[in-house]
Amino acid sequence: MAEHNDLGNKGEQLAADFLLKKGYKILERNYRFQKAEVDIIAQLKDTLCAVEVKTRSTPDFGNPQDFVKPKQIQQLVKAIDHYVNANDLDVDVRFDIVAIIKNKSGTRLEHLEDAFLHF
Numbered sequence: 763m764a765e766h767n768d769l770g771n772k773g774e775q776l777a778a779d780f781l782l783k784k785g786y787k788i789l790e791r792n793y794r795f796q797k798a799e800v801d802i803i804a805q806l807k808d809t810l811c812a813v814e815v816k817t818r819s820t821p822d823f824g825n826p827q828d829f830v831k832p833k834q835i836q837q838l839v840k841a842i843d844h845y846v847n848a849n850d851l852d853v854d855v856r857f858d859i860v861a862i863i864k865n866k867s868g869t870r871l872e873h874l875e876d877a878f879l880h881f
Contacts, residue, residue, distance in 0.1 A: 769864065773817025774801055777860035780871055786811065795844045798837035802860075803845060810853040812842045814877075817862040826861035827874055835878055 778788055781804050789810075790803040802813040814834075816826035835857075842855055859877040863870045
C-alpha cells in the first residue's frame with residue numbers, strides 16, 4: 763500500500779475514534795455513491811454528519827481542510843442526499859471536516875463543524 767494511503771487510513775481511524783469519544787455514533791465508513799466517497803457518516807442526536815477526513819504529514823503546502831474542493835463538496839452533497847433518502851431518515855444534515863496533521867512530531871486534529879458554510 764502506498765504511504766499516503768496508509769496515512770489516510772490512519773487519519774480516518776483517528777477521526778472515527780475522536781468522534782466516538784465525543785458521543786457520535788459511526789453509521790458508515792467509506793460510503794460510496796457514484797463518484798463520491800464519504801469518509802465517515804456519523805450521528806449525534808438528530809444530526810447526521812458527513813465527515814470528510816483530510817490527513818497530511820506537513821502543513822507546508824496548506825492546511826488539510828484547504829484540500830476539499832468545490833467539486834468534491836458537490837459529490838458529497840449528492841452522496842448524503844442519496845443516503846438520507848435510501849434510509850428514509852428524518853434528520854438534520856451537517857458537513858464536517860476533520861483535519862489532521864500526523865508526523866514524527868505528533869498529531870494535530872481539528873474538527874470543523876458545518877465546514878462547508880465557509881467555502
